[in-house]
Amino acid sequence: MTFMNLSNYLQILDRSWRTHNGQTLSQFLSLRHDHTRFKNYHIENPENIVEKFLQAPLDEIVVLHLKCLYHLSIEDFLNAYQLQNALVQVFTKLLQVQKEENWCVPLMYTVCSDLRLVAQQAEKQRVGTTQKPGEYLEKAAEALMACFRICAADNRTDDRDTKRRGMMGLVNQLFKVYFRINKLHLCKPLIRAIESSPFKESFSLSQQIAYRYFVGRKAMFDSDYKAADKYLSYAFENCHKQCRKNKRLILIYLVPVKMLLGYFPNRKVLEKYDVLEFSELVEAVCQGNLKRFDEIMEKHESFFIDSGIYLIIDKLKIIAYRNLFKKVYMILNTHQIPVESLQAALQFLDQDVDLDETQCIVANLINEGRIKGYISHQHRKVVVSKQNPFPPLTTT
Numbered sequence: 001m002t003f004m005n006l007s008n009y010l011q012i013l014d015r016s017w018r019t020h021n022g023q024t025l026s027q028f029l030s031l032r033h034d035h036t037r038f039k040n041y042h043i044e045n046p047e048n049i050v051e052k053f054l055q056a057p058l059d060e061i062v063v064l065h066l067k068c069l070y071h072l073s074i075e076d077f078l079n080a081y082q083l084q085n086a087l088v089q090v091f092t093k094l095l096q097v098q099k100e101e102n103w104c105v106p107l108m109y110t111v112c113s114d115l116r117l118v119a120q121q122a123e124k125q126r127v128g129t130t131q132k133p134g135e136y137l138e139k140a141a142e143a144l145m146a147c148f149r150i151c152a153a154d155n156r157t158d159d160r161d162t163k164r165r166g167m168m169g170l171v172n173q174l175f176k177v178y179f180r181i182n183k184l185h186l187c188k189p190l191i192r193a194i195e196s197s198p199f200k201e202s203f204s205l206s207q208q209i210a211y212r213y214f215v216g217r218k219a220m221f222d223s224d225y226k227a228a229d230k231y232l233s234y235a236f237e238n239c240h241k242q243c244r245k246n247k248r249l250i251l252i253y254l255v256p257v258k259m260l261l262g263y264f265p266n267r268k269v270l271e272k273y274d275v276l277e278f279s280e281l282v283e284a285v286c287q288g289n290l291k292r293f294d295e296i297m298e299k300h301e302s303f304f305i306d307s308g309i310y311l312i313i314d315k316l317k318i319i320a321y322r323n324l325f326k327k328v329y330m331i332l333n334t335h336q337i338p339v340e341s342l343q344a345a346l347q348f349l350d351q352d353v354d355l356d357e358t359q360c361i362v363a364n365l366i367n368e369g370r371i372k373g374y375i376s377h378q379h380r381k382v383v384v385s386k387q388n389p390f391p392p393l394t395t396t
Helices: 006-018 022-028 047-053 058-073 077-097 105-124 135-152 163-180 184-195 205-221 225-238 244-260 267-272 277-287 290-299 301-306 310-314 317-332 339-348 355-367
Strands: 336-338 373-376 381-384
Touching: 006 022, 006 047, 006 058, 022 105, 047 058, 058 077, 077 105, 077 135, 105 135, 105 163, 135 163, 135 184, 163 184, 163 205, 184 205, 205 225, 205 244, 225 244, 244 277, 244 310, 267 277, 277 290, 277 317, 290 301, 290 317, 301 310, 317 336, 317 339, 317 355, 336 339, 339 355, 339 381, 355 373
Parallel strands: none
Antiparallel strands: 336 381, 373 381
């Protein structure tokens, strides 16, 4: 089965190049386009036929593309990566010499995102080679950064012609790499570049959603929960309702952030997006049921770890402590709570703690502003404020 004969394909590329049709070029040089599935495009040595139809520098790009398709067809991802990386480097030189024009930006985004995807496949095939884990992705990021620098250096103020219109698409691709290889510190200068860009609001909505999703996740890992809430909420609210998979992905990070800020999600929302792992957690935290909290952490450990939120979820335990101690305060009906009473409540819920550890938990709660008061070490009592001793979680 064939897509179209190769000569017609090459003629389309030639015409698109001559007319500066970046969109068509980006489609027909994409590793995800329909033509990639057909055998007549899987050519190990396509130089002779390509040179009959195309001139430099397009001929070199197309030769590398077809060679890459051949190696992908035989699942040789290591060589496919090398070829796609070479293609991006050739394209980068081309992009650099193109002054006063940005018609190649769609093609740039396509070849760069393809490089990231091939690098991910190469990482899986890396076993048995001398390459270190993440090395293919790191090298791919270097190639993407070369394109990013060219775009960022374009100082023209005309929104239509500046290469800076391609910045956010590249930043999102770089975010995907840095999150995968756990080098989040490299995101900071990229965020600074976008935030200071005069074209910040002119990027497409889909790019802005992806950007805010990653920036929100980084803020979450930096313990800046208000910023994380702002960015992730934007991403969730603006993500199209039919993109349920993406909305679910955003929610996996937004829910624990909301909970840390004192906002607890409705069960219907959790059901709708199939994240019921949080439902029991919400109940345990609200009830101050530490035994149940530990059981849920163990039960859904794989989900929390795979999602990269285990340590964030574990921080919710401090809120469970706060809610438990509030119950003790209400039962005793006194502003001078014996530390032994708090310890007894913890031990009742299978928490193996002594008096000193109990005081440490209380001290952390006071330090975070979740309890208003102080510890009287002389009398081994927690003296809480007579006014609003347990401030609402949304104000702490």
